[in-house]
Amino acid sequence: MSGLRAAIAAVFAGVIAAGCASGGPGAASIEAPARDAALQRAVDGAWRTPEARARDAQRHPVESLTFWGLKPGMTIIDIEPGAGAWWTPILAPYAKETGGRYIAGFVDLGDPAVSQRAREARAGFQGEWADETIYGDVAVVDFGPHSGLGAADASADFILAARTFHGWARTEGRTDRFMAEFARVLKPGGVLAVEQHRAAEGADVSATAPKGYVPEAFIIAAAERAGLRFAGRSEINANVRDDRDHPFGVWTLAPVRRTSPLGQPDNPAFDRTEYDAIGESDRMTLKFVKPG
Secondary structure (H helix, E strand, C coil), X not given: CHHHHHHHHHHHHHHHHHHCCCCCCCCCCCCCCCCCHHHHHHHCCCCCCHHHHHCHHHHCHHHHHHHHCCCCCCEEEEECCCCCCCCHHHHHHHHHHHCCEEEEECCCCCCCCXXXXXXXXXXXXXXXXXXXXXXXXXXXXXXXXXXXXXXXXXXXXXXXXXXXXXXXXXXXCHHHHHHHHHHHHEEEEEEEEEEEEXXXXXXXHXXXXXXXXXXXXXXXXXXXXXXXXXXEEECCCCCCCCCCCCCCHHHHCCCCCCCCCCCCCCCCCCCCHHHHHHCCCCEEEEEEECCC
């Protein structure tokens, strides 16, 4: 019987290794995690919209959060979730059920330059997730280049930055500013989880970021400068059909499906066939850990 167990373990380890290749010197090995029933319940929650649930096949919430190391009872900070946030109706109920805490870092009210529209967006976000019977006590803290991240030192177990780096990369020094804040706020052993539209390696980030894409090496280098350790990558959100060559950047693809330049009316004559066949973007899925 011991031989059978060993054979099963070897096969299972091979499957995990194939799906979650660690990268770079010192990257942690990825072990098979136990199934998290509370996470599955959050993903299956009836409160999630049909549109959000339809994207699960391309965003892989259970697999991604399992890879990143989400665990019950964690204090989670979701960076710039935005209106109609996709991760909030998964992470907030999960935190509520497991005795953790969900916090959104969204709009810097301490910055006098923040627009009234942004302030209204933050108020709208708070109202959208106000049902404590489902989402628990959703907190919102300042986040921006003026105030940084409005959370105490070593107070978070898990920070998620999803599809945000292309915006930060367009302003010199902003990515480093935010990475330093993440390192400050994470507890020792805490996780920075990254999901980001992925540019080709070696590409110039100044050219790719305006199109919504960033090279992996750009993010890894910035995290390591902040003192975070690269702990691994997964290809769960890869999409080989995405050649990154779209007329309106990544926003040509689902879910935005732009048919004209930003600020212009939709173009009903635009042929979406090619871009809808691609699906969502090719995305990197990276994990960083604060040493200690």
